[in-house]
Amino acid sequence: MSEYTAEEGVYGQEHAKPAIGLIATRENDAELTLTILQAIRQGYDVLVTHGEAAEPEAVDLARMLDARIVQPDHANDDRESLVSTLTIAARTGGYPGLIYQAADSSAIDYARSEAELAEGTGFAVEAVPAGVVRQRPSIVVGIPAYNEAGSIAEVVRAASEYGDRVLVVDDGSRDDTALVASEAGANVIEHEYNRGYGGALKTLFQAAERQDAEHLVILDADNQHDPADIPRLVAAQREANAEIVIGSRFVDGAMSDVPRYRRLGLFVVNTLTNMSIGAFHPKKRISDTQSGFRAYNRRAIAGLAEDDAIGSKMNASTDILYHAHQRGYAIEEVGIRVRYDVENASSQDPFSHGYNLVNNIAATVQNTHPLISLGIPGLLCLLLGVSGTYWLVSNFLATGSPSFALTAFSALFWFGGFFACAAAVILHSLKIANRR
Template identity: 45%
Template sequence: MPHEGLPSETAKPYIVAGMPMYNEEETIGSVVIRALRHVDEVICIDDGSSDASARIAEACGATVIRHRVNRGYGGALKTLFIKAREMDADALVLLDSDGQHETEDIPNMLKPILSGEADFTIGSRFVEGGGGTDMPAYRRLGIKVITAASNLSSDLGIKDTQSGYRAFSRTALDRLRFDAEGMELSLEMLEDAHEKQLRVLEIPTVIRYDVPKGSNFTAVSHGFTVMTWAMLSLSQKKPLLVLGIPGFGLLAAAAAMGFRTAQDFTLQLDSIIGSGISAVWVGLLGLSLMATGLVLQSAQRFLRLLLVREFGLD
């Protein structure tokens, strides 16, 4: 049973491991058994698996929560957070049930949380000592691109934004809020942690790709979903960057086209009108993109100022 109140030197912290689970009968048993060596309780969120995952997880000592319909990775994490809060957990460690995350690293993930050094740890492939066994090149590239886009929008300073190996303190469990249903939740959660000034720390870990259900091309569609989310977030946070730079590029192209038109003034009238008109259109598009970027950027500043002045929110 969980103890009451905050962890102290005398009270042993109550640790829960949470695993989103979808058709993982080949691996879930050993992941649950190995995780139980390091935590007090394992909760698996089964999202309508059609195989024996839930039965095996329970037989190996996990508590299984079943969703009647598939609510996706994000839906599973929402249920997990609610359950961990209900259980009064001091920390929640989140790991995949497909065997990609090394359970031996659970103590490393929890150490900074239990010592009060961090609120949120990420098992990272891209800090010294971390890595991925047999990691496909397209996955590495995809993760780097998504990470670059998300750091551009929020200056998160996180090297591995796509790792699902994460641990949370009681404070993080209480304060983090997220809406996404799919894998884009990985970024939403990091941005929320950044906005709420939670202390995030990357812990080196090796993520395995030589597991029975190794990386497949659904990962590519996950990648696109996450990338779309990153770009939307970037355009909301930095509209001047997203619209202003292409706008300026178009304006410069229009100027070059216009200049050529002027130079070719002696050529046939048709071609002069054609390229001149294109230059005007491209220039107008560039100008309007830049203007939209400027308006959105200042609207954003205005709103932020208003929130701070009127409601004391930051």
């Protein structure tokens, strides 16, 4: 039998099973006692806390049954605060997770509760009542977050109004992003280290696939996006039966005061991206290839969850479009509202971000269309090499002495053209072999 505060933990030991967290009240002593006995028979440790000014009788009963009593900092009957107290105690106590139960809940389905915890949707989950069938979520709102403790709570609360579940991936933050998001009502997945924007997206796709979500809507954690636009993206997706719907800053209905330097940079990146996927026709052109506000249907979620080609950095937005193009996904765009008067609106310098995007586009084009990206320039170089050689021979016959400049010019284009053509043929052959 032990008693401790949330900060003290449980002797620093490691436990194989998650803890069962219970909230004692003045009315639930009988239910609490029964739940403790059932949990102990199943091999679980039980953590009990309360929000009363004086300990209710249920706490004494729990203590007699060898449950671990978590003393709250102060009297507070707010359920979210009490769950947070239990979560901190379980985490510091060395448990792999927490299954918490509402004071008025029925018996716990331990197997299904552990299964939900194992899905990776956070450190703590609410217990699944025995005999209750939980429906899969229709709309999961996914939020990748890195050091966003100042804004994440507001984003989570607003998104909760428009989704069945809010899922935050804390990408190795150094602040309290995970704790704040959890207290705001989100399911939180924590990365031990920063994996980058693309890494956080990959985790969101995998979690949404495990939950069998019909729609995954991803938006930024810095409060730039308006969660009230979520229903519009989902409605457009259902109406058009599109795998991906992009919240665009540049189509009808958009309300976005994009700074001029960003608008210019986005124009270049959008143009290059559309050219690289062959979207030359205006109807196929994507107006905002770098928007982080997107809705994905079940087919897109499953495909992206398994695609290892999605990069870990900011260029993941472009990688996703290449994935969609290769698999023939339908893409729609909906005008959204975007704010630029928020703190930390962009975590990366726009020039380095643009440079990385262009490099990524160039590398992708080289791998997907080698005969065009390398073969055509290689042939042009060979033609210039032939022209240089003809000029060199003509000059030698006329003057009787070779020209060093013409020799270097011809050699440069001969060798450059040869290697470019050879690389194009090799990459094209590898591409065909991979398809087979």
